[in-house]
Amino acid sequence: MTTYYKEHQKIFVSVDCIIFGFESSELKVLIGRRKFDPGIGEWSLYGGFVRNEESIDDAAYRTLYELTGLEHVYMRQVGAFGRVDRDPGDRVVSIAYYALINVKDYPEELMREHGVEWVGINHLPPMFSDHHEMLIKARQLMQDQIKTSPISFQLLPELFTLTQLQRLYEAVNGEQVDKRNFRKRIKDMDFIEKTDLIDKTGSKRGAYLYRFNKNSYNEASNFKL
Amino acid sequence: MTTYYKEHQKIFVSVDCIIFGFESSELKVLIGRRKFDPGIGEWSLYGGFVRNEESIDDAAYRTLYELTGLEHVYMRQVGAFGRVDRDPGDRVVSIAYYALINVKDYPEELMREHGVEWVGINHLPPMFSDHHEMLIKARQLMQDQIKTSPISFQLLPELFTLTQLQRLYEAVNGEQVDKRNFRKRIKDMDFIEKTDLIDKTGSKRGAYLYRFNKNSYNEASNFKL
DNA sequence: TCAAAAGTGTTAGATTTACACCCATGA
DNA sequence: TCATGGGTGTAAATCTAACACTTTTGA
Numbered sequence: 367m368t369t370y371y372k373e374h375q376k377i378f379v380s381v382d383c384i385i386f387g388f389e390s391s392e393l394k395v396l397i398g399r400r401k402f403d404p405g406i407g408e409w410s411l412y413g414g415f416v417r418n419e420e421s422i423d424d425a426a427y428r429t430l431y432e433l434t435g436l437e438h439v440y441m442r443q444v445g446a447f448g449r450v451d452r453d454p455g456d457r458v459v460s461i462a463y464y465a466l467i468n469v470k471d472y473p474e475e476l477m478r479e480h481g482v483e484w485v486g487i488n489h490l491p492p493m494f495s496d497h498h499e500m501l502i503k504a505r506q507l508m509q510d511q512i513k514t515s516p517i518s519f520q521l522l523p524e525l526f527t528l529t530q531l532q533r534l535y536e537a538v539n540g541e542q543v544d545k546r547n548f549r550k551r552i553k554d555m556d557f558i559e560k561t562d563l564i565d566k567t568g569s570k571r572g573a574y575l576y577r578f579n580k581n582s583y584n585e586a587s588n589f590k591l
Numbered sequence: 592m593t594t595y596y597k598e599h600q601k602i603f604v605s606v607d608c609i610i611f612g613f614e615s616s617e618l619k620v621l622i623g624r625r626k627f628d629p630g631i632g633e634w635s636l637y638g639g640f641v642r643n644e645e646s647i648d649d650a651a652y653r654t655l656y657e658l659t660g661l662e663h664v665y666m667r668q669v670g671a672f673g674r675v676d677r678d679p680g681d682r683v684v685s686i687a688y689y690a691l692i693n694v695k696d697y698p699e700e701l702m703r704e705h706g707v708e709w710v711g712i713n714h715l716p717p718m719f720s721d722h723h724e725m726l727i728k729a730r731q732l733m734q735d736q737i738k739t740s741p742i743s744f745q746l747l748p749e750l751f752t753l754t755q756l757q758r759l760y761e762a763v764n765g766e767q768v769d770k771r772n773f774r775k776r777i778k779d780m781d782f783i784e785k786t787d788l789i790d791k792t793g794s795k796r797g798a799y800l801y802r803f804n805k806n807s808y809n810e811a812s813n814f815k816l
Numbered sequence: 817t818c819a820a821a822a823g824t825g826t827t828a829g830a831t832t833t834a835c836a837c838c839c840a841t842g843a
Numbered sequence: 844t845c846a847t848g849g850g851t852g853t854a855a856a857t858c859t860a861a862c863a864c865t866t867t868t869g870a
Binding site: 549574 | 819
């Protein structure tokens with residue numbers, strides 16, 4: 367066996383997951399207290415080390431699966447974080463990924479088991495290492511991507527009301543929008559389909575439920591919010 | 592000394608530089624043929640391994656300096672690339688960075704010494720490993736960033752004509768724009784200052800030279816192209 | 817009967833796009 | 844004198860933003 371790069375140094379590579387959820391009109395992330403040293407007890411993202419026989423994307427999906435039991439989740443790389451002293455335990459280069467999940471899909475018992483909880487994006491505690499920086503960057507990236515790509519539906523149940531969708535946009539962008547203007551834009555997107563189902567949990571009168579039609583999106587692709 | 596992560600595996604981490612330049616109304620990148628195995632002779636980005644005692648950003652700057660002799664260059668991370676088999680030599684996770692330089696700042700002799708050359712972004716040859724993918728992603732990112740951030744000036748000499756600036760935007764975005772509309776937008780940006788110098792190299796009549804004023808930008812920051 | 821959320825159009829203002837001619841100069 | 848790139852303004856069309864009232868129903 368030829369070893370080409372033996373004069374160079376190997377480094378620990380890890381992944382950290384920024385898991386976004388949407389609940390009570392608030393954008394939230396899943397964080398927990400570290401269970402081991404270094405940094406035991408500090409607030410932290412959920413992460414894991416990249417193994418030799420798996421790609422970094424696979425490592426991210428595996429880590430997310432370990433924590434949530436969920437597969438086929440929307441995930442995107444945020445970037446690599448590589449300050450020399452970013453981890454007090456050893457030199458570790460970490461690659462951050464953000465994931466979008468529907469909070470209802472995450473089983474409560476797994477949440478308790480891993481000791482993680484949903485924390486509002488505007489109420490983050492001080493965090494371990496550079497995790498806060500990762501979060502900020504992930505949030506920024508997600509905010510940019512949600513404008514041009516129909517990823518918001520990943521954060522909602524399959525059926526949702528227009529008010530829910532609007533609250534989501536407001537939470538992500540951190541500013542209120544006009545209801546009539548918002549709905550006008552939605553109407554232009556044929557892939558957001560009105561069903562004849564009514565949701566009565568949010569109001570007495572009830573609101574129509576809508577659904578994102580992935581197939582008719584692929585053709586249309588006139589997305590802009 | 593405590594070693595916290597010894598049950599995990601270390602991996603080679605490298606950086607690869609996508610160096611953009613602008614010449615003859617074309618956006619170009621600096622690439623060369625690999626001088627060593629694996630992949631000797633294949634077209635490749637310039638890269639290097641991350642050392643234990645340097646951050647990944649520092650590794651990128653060092654690599655760029657090795658190749659070009661340039662410091663204080665505009666650089667941004669593109670992202671981490673980590674397919675298991677992406678490098679035929681060994682498992683290597685590579686972090687791509689793009690850099691913007693003024694082609695005239697790059698000494699020809701260093702270019703020959705390293706065996707690299709400027710290749711038009713629309714005439715890329717097949718490349719080693721996932722370098723083509725890195726290039727495409729870097730180009731996309733740069734294109735997004737150039738719209739909202741005044742980085743175009745990094746690709747131009749300190750003094751430039753409006754036609755040069757326009758050609759640059761056209762090259763980056765891959766589409767022509769209207770001269771009058773373009774100049775109208777520039778006029779609204781006070782930090783692009785007209786000098787009373789004339790450049791006669793591009794035309795008989797001569798064109799006014801402009802300059803980007805970094806200081807007045809920081810205050811103004813109404814950038815949109 | 818009333819509080820609370822759902823639903824619905826119009827208009828003014830701002831932004832964007834399309835478009836054509838004269839100027840200065842060196843060859 | 845003419846070919847070449849430099850420089851300039853206006854009008855139509857589109858997009859964006861502001862704005863208020865009626866409906867339904869459960870408590």
